[in-house]
Amino acid sequence: MSRVIDSILIPTDDSEGAIAGAKYGIALASRTDADVHVLSVVEAGGETDDLDDGSLSTLEENAQEATETVAKLTREFDEELDVTTTVERGTPFQSIREYAHRRDIDVIAIGTKGRSGLERVLLGSVTENVLRTVRTPVLAVPPDADVAAIDDVAFDDVLLPTDGSDGAAIAAEWGIALATLLDSMVHSVYSVDTNAFGGAQDPSELLDALERRGEGALETVRERARSADVSVSGSIANGAPATVITEYATDNDVDLIVMGTHGRTGIGQWFLGSVTENVVRQTEVPVLCVPVSAASP
CATH class of the missing domain: 3.40.50.620 (HUPs)
Structure with missing residues (x-):
């Protein structure tokens, strides 16, 4: 485009x-x-x-x-x-x-x-x-x-949730491109859902592995933002993804959330990812939902 x-x-x-x-x-x-x-x-x-x-x-x-x-x-x-x-x-x-x-x-x-x-x-x-x-x-x-x-509509602070998936990467492209145009600050958050831990692996080892994965996903967003000369911050939080995203948006006065319609659990274009759906249902902040089939900005 x-x-x-x-x-x-x-x-x-x-x-x-x-x-x-x-x-x-x-x-x-x-x-x-x-x-x-x-x-x-x-x-x-x-x-x-x-x-x-x-x-x-x-x-x-x-x-x-x-x-x-x-x-x-x-x-x-x-x-x-x-x-x-x-x-x-x-x-x-x-x-x-x-x-x-x-x-x-x-x-x-x-x-x-x-x-x-x-x-x-x-x-x-x-x-x-x-x-x-x-x-x-x-x-x-x-x-x-x-x-x-x-x-009164503001786009000063944009939140890009990430789980390292292709859907999140496409959404990040859109979010960073918009932030460039709108002169926005980019926030990125990765949620570690400790409620999903099972008994087959030591919880501390699994937590460390998920946090490492989260740091990698956040660094990808940081690199893209820095290459676009966009201010960016990133953080890892523990909890259910939809809850982490909505609470982060509220606590940090986010003006816009940009996220993919499918993350790691997405199964097809005709289905809305459960995390995205729950965020849209729960948040008081506008959400730009980017499908995996969206053209790159």
């Missing part, structure tokens, strides 16, 4: 969660000079099959208004950004995925709760399906990350 991000897709249903995602997407687009695409999907099938043309037209008008709300936010914040609005009928996550593929979108910015979101610990079904199926990095924005104004 000539830039890390040339285009950002912002799906919207005009919910508070969607607007939270839009604010971060707009801020990122402004900082990277990316084109903005705003998409609202009128769900086809199910209850909508029984609606008459007038009712469907009303839904489409509401969807158009939702896209115009985000477009207005974008233009008011940065009038130089190019904005495209689109309304489609279909299954929301499939339409988002297909639009991103068709338009060669670089990042999808989406709130983790839409109109069907119930509790903070539950991922919105559309967001979850997008995360599970797209080949494009997804900026997942939780409700607690919402800001009063787009000016």
Whole structure:
């Protein structure tokens, strides 16, 4: 790519969660000079099959208004950004995925709760399906990350969790490239999950081995960051990976987490890694989820 991000897709249903995602997407687009695409999907099938043309037209008008709300936010914040609005009928996550593929979108910015979101610990079904199926990095924005104004969005501190896997390496490439563009400080953390120890090996020996592996994984991130002239720190922590990551982000006032959708336990493109899913569910910080199939920045 000539830039890390040339285009950002912002799906919207005009919910508070969607607007939270839009604010971060707009801020990122402004900082990277990316084109903005705003998409609202009128769900086809199910209850909508029984609606008459007038009712469907009303839904489409509401969807158009939702896209115009985000477009207005974008233009008011940065009038130089190019904005495209689109309304489609279909299954929301499939339409988002297909639009991103068709338009060669670089990042999808989406709130983790839409109109069907119930509790903070539950991922919105559309967001979850997008995360599970797209080949494009997804900026997942939780409700607690919402800001009063787009000016309040910060990318000063970026956290790159690592487990030494290929997925983590791809995410680190994206995170460091973004940090270069955004003038961010990079943090990296490796978690040693002592709860996973079995009785077949001396715990102290296993701990030493895992810590050595962690130092190697962290040094790889450090080397990449230093070669990009990006400030970087790294640390090893004991505990379940999702807990370590979310607590580190909170304790260190991290603005963005960048992590792969698959780590050492990932089994395929169509599945969201359990650590990533738990981080997205639990954190109050936006998470850029980078699939293993994402193009290198």
